[in-house]
Amino acid sequence: MADSKKRDKRTRIPGPSSLASPMGTAMLESTAVLLRELVSHLRENRTQLREEWARRITESQLLVAMTQEEIFKEATAVYDNYVAVLETGSVEALEAYARDLSERIIPRGVETREVLGIVLLLRDVLARSLFKKYQADFGLLNRVLDAYEPAANRIANTVGVGFVQERERIIRQQQEAIRELSTPVLQVRERLLILPIIGVIDPQRARQVTEQLLRGIRANRAKVVVIDITGVPSVDSTVANHLVQTVDASRLMGATVIVTGLSSEIAQTLVTIGVDLTKMKTIGDLQGGIEEAERLLGYRVTMMMQAPEQTAAK
Amino acid sequence: MRVPILKQGGYLIASIQSALSDYELLQLRDDLSAQVGRFRSRGVIVDVTVLDVMDSFAVRTLRAIAQIGHMRGAETVIVGIQPEVAFAMVQLGLALGDVETALDLEEGLALLDLRTKRGESHVTES
Amino acid sequence: MSLKAEIHIPINSDADIVTARQQGRELAQQAGFNGSDLTVISTAISEVARNIVEHARSGEIVLSVANGPGRSGLVVVARDHGPGILDISLAMQDGYSTGKGLGLGLPGTRRLMDEFEITSKPGAGTTVTMKKWRR
Numbered sequence: 001m002a003d004s005k006k007r008d009k010r011t012r013i014p015g016p017s018s019l020a021s022p023m024g025t026a027m028l029e030s031t032a033v034l035l036r037e038l039v040s041h042l043r044e045n046r047t048q049l050r051e052e053w054a055r056r057i058t059e060s061q062l063l064v065a066m067t068q069e070e071i072f073k074e075a076t077a078v079y080d081n082y083v084a085v086l087e088t089g090s091v092e093a094l095e096a097y098a099r100d101l102s103e104r105i106i107p108r109g110v111e112t113r114e115v116l117g118i119v120l121l122l123r124d125v126l127a128r129s130l131f132k133k134y135q136a137d138f139g140l141l142n143r144v145l146d147a148y149e150p151a152a153n154r155i156a157n158t159v160g161v162g163f164v165q166e167r168e169r170i171i172r173q174q175q176e177a178i179r180e181l182s183t184p185v186l187q188v189r190e191r192l193l194i195l196p197i198i199g200v201i202d203p204q205r206a207r208q209v210t211e212q213l214l215r216g217i218r219a220n221r222a223k224v225v226v227i228d229i230t231g232v233p234s235v236d237s238t239v240a241n242h243l244v245q246t247v248d249a250s251r252l253m254g255a256t257v258i259v260t261g262l263s264s265e266i267a268q269t270l271v272t273i274g275v276d277l278t279k280m281k282t283i284g285d286l287q288g289g290i291e292e293a294e295r296l297l298g299y300r301v302t303m304m305m306q307a308p309e310q311t312a313a314k
Numbered sequence: 315m316r317v318p319i320l321k322q323g324g325y326l327i328a329s330i331q332s333a334l335s336d337y338e339l340l341q342l343r344d345d346l347s348a349q350v351g352r353f354r355s356r357g358v359i360v361d362v363t364v365l366d367v368m369d370s371f372a373v374r375t376l377r378a379i380a381q382i383g384h385m386r387g388a389e390t391v392i393v394g395i396q397p398e399v400a401f402a403m404v405q406l407g408l409a410l411g412d413v414e415t416a417l418d419l420e421e422g423l424a425l426l427d428l429r430t431k432r433g434e435s436h437v438t439e440s
Numbered sequence: 441m442s443l444k445a446e447i448h449i450p451i452n453s454d455a456d457i458v459t460a461r462q463q464g465r466e467l468a469q470q471a472g473f474n475g476s477d478l479t480v481i482s483t484a485i486s487e488v489a490r491n492i493v494e495h496a497r498s499g500e501i502v503l504s505v506a507n508g509p510g511r512s513g514l515v516v517v518a519r520d521h522g523p524g525i526l527d528i529s530l531a532m533q534d535g536y537s538t539g540k541g542l543g544l545g546l547p548g549t550r551r552l553m554d555e556f557e558i559t560s561k562p563g564a565g566t567t568v569t570m571k572k573w574r575r
Contacts, residue, residue, distance in 0.1 A: 204575065211476055214397030221417055245404040252400040254393070254416035254425075333462065336454035336490075366479060367461055369486035370545055398479035406483060406548040 034147040038130070039087045042079075045129060050079050053118075053125045062117045065108045074101060075118075078159075082122065086151050091158045098162030106167060115163045119156040126152070183209045185216035191223040192293050196286075198231030206242035213246060217255045224296050225250055226289040230261030240275040247280050256296060257281065260289035317342045319349055324356040325426055326388075327419070330364055339375040346379055350388045357426035358383050361419055363394030373408045380413040389429045391415065393422035447503040451520075457489040460501045468514050471505045472574055480552045481514060481572055487549040488518035488568050496522020496565065506571060513554070513573035521565035528558055 042049065054075045057063055063071050078101075081094045102115075130148060134141035183205070186194045195213055213225065227246070229235070235243075247257040259282045262270075270277060283289045294301060315338065320327040326349055328342060346358055360376060362368065368376075380390035391414045395403075403409075414429075416422040447467060449460045461482040468481045485501065492499035499520025506515045525531045532547050546568075550556040555571040 207476075210401055211397065214400055218397055218417065221421075223417075223421075245401075248404045248409060249397075249400040252395045252403060252410065252415050253397065254421055333458050335458050336493075366465070367482045367486055369483050369490065370548065371486075371490060396479075398476040401476045402479040402483045402552065405480065405552055406487070407551065408548070 030143065031147045034144055035086055035151070038144060038148055039083055041129075041133060042083045042086070042126065046079065046083075049125060049129055050075055053079065053122050056121050056125060057118050060117060060121065062114045062121070063105075063110060064114075065110055066105070074105075077101075078119070078122065082126075082155055085155050085158075086148075089151075091154065094155065094158055095162055098159045099166055102163045102166035106163075106170060112160070112164060112167070116156070116160050119159045123152045123156055179205060179208055183212055185212055187216075187220050187222070188290065189294070189297070189299065191221060191297060192290075193217065193220060193222040193225045194228065194286075194290070195225060196228045196231065200234075201232060201239045201242070203238065203242070206239060206246075210242065210246045210249060214249055214253060217250060217253050222255050224293040225255050225257045226286065226293050227257060227259050228261045228286045228289065229259065229266075230263070230286065232261075232266075235262075235266045235270065237273050237275050240270055240277065244277070244280065258283055258289045258292055260284065260286045316345070319345060321349070321353055321355075324354075324430070325359060325423070326350065326353065326355045326357070327359045327361065329361040329419075332364060333367070334365075334372070336371050336375075339372060343375055343379050343382065347382045347386065350383055350386045355388045356430045358388050358390040359419065359422045359426065360390065360392050361394050361422075362392060362399075363396070363418070365399065366396065368395070368399050368403055368408070370406070370408060373403065373410065377411055377413055380410075389414065389426060391422040391425050393418050445504075449501045449503070450498070451489050451492045451500055451518075452498045454490075454493055457486055457493060460489045461486045464501075464503055464514070464516065467503050467505065468572075471512060471514050473514065473572070477572065477575070481516075484549045484552040484570060484572075485516055487545045488516065488570070491545055491566075491568070492518060492520045492522070496520035499565075508573075511573050513571050516553075516568075516570050516572075518568040519565070520567075524562040524564055524566055525558075525560040526562055528560055532558070 050072075054068075054072050057071055057075065058068070063074075066074070077097060081097050085091055085094050105115075127145070127148070130144055131141065134144055183195065183197060186196075188194050193213070193216055195209070195216075197209060201209070213227075216222065217225065227243070229243075232239075243259065247259070250257045257280070259277075259280055262282055262284075281292075283292055291301075315332060317328050317330050317334070317338070320329070326346060328346060330342075334342070342360075346360075349355065350358065358379070360379065362376075365372070376392055380392075383390045392410060393416045395415060414425060416425050447463055449463055450456065451460060464485040465478050465482040468478050473481065485503075489501055492501075499518065499522065502515075502517040502519065504515045504517075506513045532550065546558070549568075549570070552572075553570040554573050555569075557569045558566065560566040
């Protein structure tokens with residue numbers, strides 16, 4: 001994936017050899033041996049355990065947005081990745097798979113709860129099969145679980161975190177898209193831009209609006225800009241200050257800014273809190289603003305029907 | 315590096331070619347001041363398109379250039395301030411005061427024509 | 441935790457101011473900043489570097505990348521052993537200037553950055569530490 005590079009590098013889980021590092025070489029070897037045994041057990045019983053898991057998923061009403069076949073297909077993939085992590089100690093492949101899986105299932109409405117639910121179920125299904133296999137030797141069972149549990153928890157963690165991160169990435173992307181959408185810079189005439197601002201302005205949005213406008217000024221070679229804030233519910237001193245900055249920055253690029261749509265409430269608030277907008281060109285409504293802009297640019301608008309009559313009357 | 319100053323009609327055009335040190339900026343100020351006098355220029359354009367930073371010193375010097383020019387009979391227009399630079403300037407609290415600005419060289423020339431034409435046309439037409 | 445090595449830029453003359461802001465822009469770009477943030481960062485570096493040249497004559501700028509929990513950014517430290525600042529709160533007021541400036545240097549720079557800290561001892565020097573976080 002092209003954008004996988006952008007994502008944070010997550011920590012590798014310790015491989016089998018480092019799981020029991022403080023306990024000396026003997027223990028170290030036995031953990032490795034145990035994990036190897038575990039892996040071959042999971043490989044041998046792949047079909048049965050995988051089916052068991054898929055059945056438990058359906059029973060628990062998880063992944064309800066997906067069909068049986070889909071669940072089984074993903075279950076197989078997760079299972080194989082799971083075993084691979086136990087074998088190699090590296091979660092990289094699983095991370096990549098978890099991201100890919102999340103990307104596919106998030107649009108279908110799968111929730112965090114469900115994803116955590118299925119990996120925990122798999123952990124339980126596998127643990128049960130280990131109980132069954134080693135029930136005769138309690139000491140051995142304990143050692144097997146010692147080797148299995150940390151790795152299994154890391155895996156659950158990796159998948160869960162991967163899912164949540166993917167969701168966060170999508171949310172960020174959407175926020176970005178909404179912001180872009182909410183501040184269109186429109187060219188209405190040669191060299192005349194209109195920027196209607198709708199909704200609440202926070203400092204981050206204010207910054208973005210300003211950047212977009214300044215780029216728009218250069219791209220369209222604008223000389224006059226009308227910023228309409230009719231749709232802005234409230235203006236405090238911070239927002240007013242941003243507005244002043246936008247006007248000043250536009251002027252530095254050679255463009256005149258006209259601000260329209262300052263409601264009487266907002267105007268009163270600004271006067272009360274002592275914000276001085278007298279240096280700014282303000283006009284009551286958008287229509288008046290555009291007319292003033294056209295005048296500044298040297299346009300004269302005449303009505304088609306009236307124009308000949310007027311000339312005829314003269 | 316000295317900023318090249320081009321004489322075009324009654325105007326002087328200084329196109330900054332690279333980032334300037336404080337010393338080079340002051341040199342530009344002095345060069346422009348001298349040439350406005352020598353060529354009896356009516357207008358000065360300083361093209362800052364390539365500058366990716368305008369700090370307080372640069373702004374101060376540009377204002378000085380405009381003020382000195384004005385005292386010697388020339389209008390100054392600063393052209394080519396980049397969007398990012400304009401934004402950083404206002405955040406820093408820097409303004410150019412009464413100094414005229416325009417989008418680019420073409421706009422700057424048009425603005426100077428507007429500002430200086432009246433006087434000239436009086437002389438030529440009468 | 442990948443804390444990149446620090447970049448030290450000695451500041452002894454006005455030409456070094458240009459070097460400092462260019463290196464700052466480069467490092468900021470590597471740290472993932474873009475657009476107007478790059479300009480804002482190099483402008484801020486220019487101001488603190490100029491502060492060194494004007495008041496202490498020499499000093500250094502140290503640039504480094506900061507990795508905090510869940511965010512990354514750029515750290516700029518400007519250090520000199522000049523006369524120091526007698527009254528920091530006065531120096532941080534808009535319009536206050538002892539040099540030839542507009543009096544916007546330090547207070548303006550604080551507005552450009554996300555974090556800004558200044559310590560100074562009269563006779564011993566001044567250190568400005570400022571940070572910009574990636575949005």
